[in-house]
Amino acid sequence: MKKQKVWLVTGASRGFGKEIVKAALEAGDRVVATVRSNATGLQEQLGNPADLMVVTLDVTREDEVKQGVAAAVAHFGHIDVLVNNAGYGLLGATEEVTDAEARQQFDTNVFGLLNLTRAILPVMRAQQGGHIINISSLFGYGATVPGLGLYGATKYAVEGITEGLAQELAPLGIKVTAVAPGLFSTDFVTADSFRFSATALEAYGATVGKTRGAVAGLHGNQPGDPVKLAAVLIRLAAMEQPPLHLPVGTDAWNMLQAKTAAILEEAKAWEPVIKATDHVQG
Structure with missing residues (x-):
């Protein structure tokens, strides 16, 4: 008989998060879905299932994260799968992005992930098991699009x-996977999930400016199906030995291959210089 898992999915109000919540419920599991606002709205959209708990929290606020995890454990008893999905995109040249804009990007995409992970690990250690799935991006393999360098850095x-x-966690029976989606037809490039730097300098018109102009035309034309990505996560959560890194989508696969090949090619060209810094063995 299939064991009923308990999932905690951040950023569940839309996009990947919402599809993952729906897929987990359809698989017969229980889900804690986190949103920043309108928890009742998501509960109602999904038909008020008994196996769904919606928690309001901001991943950048550690106190809210701890309270949310405690409430989830009190409600369902344990947590088997954490999906760190909450995040947003930021487009701007490095010079254009302000300190506040950059910090907010890292606070959500990186430090928010760390807040959830720290809060969940005592639970998983006590259980002697669990699976943390971190949603990365094809831009985590290569920040090759002008204006997406800081997003890629996160x-x-x-x-x-x-x-x-x-x-760190393998000896404790806890699994970890970074899932790097390519471009999927979610609402990621809409105002709620994607932001532009407030400053746009003319000097970057030929590079970052072109990316800014292309974003609007991208919405709805991405090659990936988010429902199929959610199905991949259901498979991952059922694996005894899941992968550490998993690109999802042909474009993510191509990005990984191209970036790996480019790094090796460049390094080989500099191999004599690279190795010339070792102490002479004598």
Whole structure:
């Protein structure tokens, strides 16, 4: 008989988060879905299922995160799968982005993820098991689009944090996976999930400016199906040995291959210089 898992999914009001919540419920599991506002609205949209608990919290506020996790455990007794999905995109040249804009991006995409992870780990350690799934991005493999460098940096951080966690948590029976989606037809590029730097300098018109102009045309034309991505996460959560890194979508796969090949090619060209810094063995 299938064991009924308890999921905690952040950023569940729309996009990937909402699809993952729906998929987990359809799989017969129980779900704690976190939203920043209108918890009743999500509960009603999904038909008020008994196996769904919606919690209002801001991932950047550690006190709210701790309270939300405590409420989830009190309600369902345990948590088997944490999906760190909450986040948003920021488009702007590094010079254009203010300190406040950059910090807010990292506070949500990186430090918010850490807040949830720290809050959930005592629960999973006590259970001697669990699975943390961190939603990264194809831009966590390569920040190759002008204007997405800082967003990509947050996803590079997610990949690195995931690798470190995997080493720390493997002996404790806790699994960790970084899922890096490509471009999927969610509302990610709408105002609620995607922001532009307030400053737009003419000097970057030929690079970042072109990206700004292309974003509006991207909405609704992304190649990935978010329902299929949610199904991938259901499979991941059922695996005894899930992957540490998982690109999802052909574009994410291509980005990973291209970036890996480019790094190796460049490094090989500099191999004599790279190795010339070692102490001479004598």
